[in-house]
Amino acid sequence: MIEHINWYPGHMKKTREMIQANLKMVDLVIEVIDARIPISSRNPIINDLIGGKQRVIILNKVDLADSRENEGWTKVFKEEGHFVVPMNCMNGAGVPALLSLLSKYQEARNQELSRKRTLRMMIVGVPNVGKSSLINRLLGKKSAKTGDRPGVTRGKQWLTLSNGMQLLDTPGILWPKFEDPLVGLNLAFCGSIRDETMDLASLALELIGVLQKEYPEELMERYKLVELGEEPLETMEAIAAKRGFILSGKRTDYERTARAVLDEFRAGIIGRITLEHSEDA
Ligand SMILES: Nc1nc2c(ncn2[C@@H]2O[C@H](COP(=O)(O)OP(=O)(O)O)[C@@H](O)[C@H]2O)c(=O)[nH]1
Ligand SMILES: [Mg+2]
The missing domain is CATH 1.10.1580.10 (Conserved Hypothetical Protein Ylqf; Chain: A; domain 2)
Structure with missing residues (x-):
């Protein structure tokens, strides 16, 4: 379990550098958040980290959240200029919508570039929001690991989806916003902070x-x-x-x-x- 990572300044700096290095290689960033706490489960400096890169927000665990709020938050994040996909990683609801969104995005981009290029993505999010579950959902059975890309980020593996798109195998683990006590409580309620520590x-x-x-x-x-x-x-x-x-x-x-x-x-x-x-x- 990685949810009890202790975030200290050095660690945050390393994570930021890791994400920024990987960012150069991807077309899209998939940011996973918890639909029960769409504010508390976001990284405080995500906008600075990701910059202008197009983002897909995965509103995950919609099965646990209020359905009216799921709609409300989808609208809010769309208005912010992001793609948004409500998701339930337990049964895969949302995966077809995500894949179809990605295909459309790839098609539009290929037309813009007048050539075919493989879409590359990375998944980011704070601990326990469902990053690994989403990666497993996207991989399904037909996908396979592809080789290293030496010289880009050492040891980084790309996973190939059945539709040919590529996904970084390790999710970028962001730190939550701990300074706000309410955020800490929300994360604890939802199981993102180890109970042993409270x-x-x-x-x-x-x-x-x-x-x-x-x-x-x-x-x-x-x-x-x-x-x-x-x-x-x-x-x-x-x-x-x-x-x-x-x-x-x-x-x-x-x-x-x-x-x-x-x-x-x-x-x-x-x-x-x-x-x-x-x-x-
Ligand atoms: N109910 C529900 N649980 C989920 C969903 N996605 C993930 N989980 C659960 O949330 C916990 C954390 O998921 P995980 O993929 O390990 O999160 P990560 O730390 O971001 O990689 C696990 O117990 C998952 O089974 C979802 O859509 N609905
Ligand atoms: Mg994980």
Whole structure:
């Protein structure tokens, strides 16, 4: 697992250089983001990094996110001048749309150049957004590894898709924006920060606070609550009581309740939830 990479300035510099070196060789950058947190799952300096290179934003994990927000965010990113493809890497929904977009782009570019040239792409994104899943989806079964391109970036492998397009085999792992505590929370809610490094009861309490404000019906429905607490802590205790997560002396088992709420949120069982709203963009 690479989601617990510690980003320090030296590391960021190396990543930036790696991406910029690879950028020269590609026609398109595919930026993968998490549809539940379309702002928090983006790299803070992505625009500076990528510059004017045409970008395809993959709004991934749409199966876990609010479908109205998926539409809203698609519109927002299109207005920013990017291609946008809503994606579900678990079942491949979105892959045909992506491939057809890429073919059209290649065709238009070939016409512009008056010759045929293979389309080359690289995938970038912060940890856990689904970069590897997307690469595997794009490769399918028919694709094969092609050789090194010595002198370009040492050791870099190009993968050839069944349609002949080429993809850099290693995704560019970007760093998320850690300075903003809300961004950190969103990433943690969605499983992008290792749980071992956090106090899960506090994290779940924060999540319950967000959900009871933004998705009260889903929360009540999932945990069979007739009402929500005035404070998130009351709600958490009510959830524990419903589930029987009670320790000796009638004490609430916060740890176990936290685990359940976080797991169920991440698996989309509480509902299809988007934590950042497109109308605020
Ligand atoms: N529900 C859902 N889960 C996904 C989707 N894409 C990836 N995942 C899951 O998200 C986690 C991280 O995916 P991975 O491809 O390793 O992300 P990477 O760190 O960006 O390479 C894995 O558990 C995947 O199974 C998706 O579209 N929907
Ligand atoms: Mg990966």
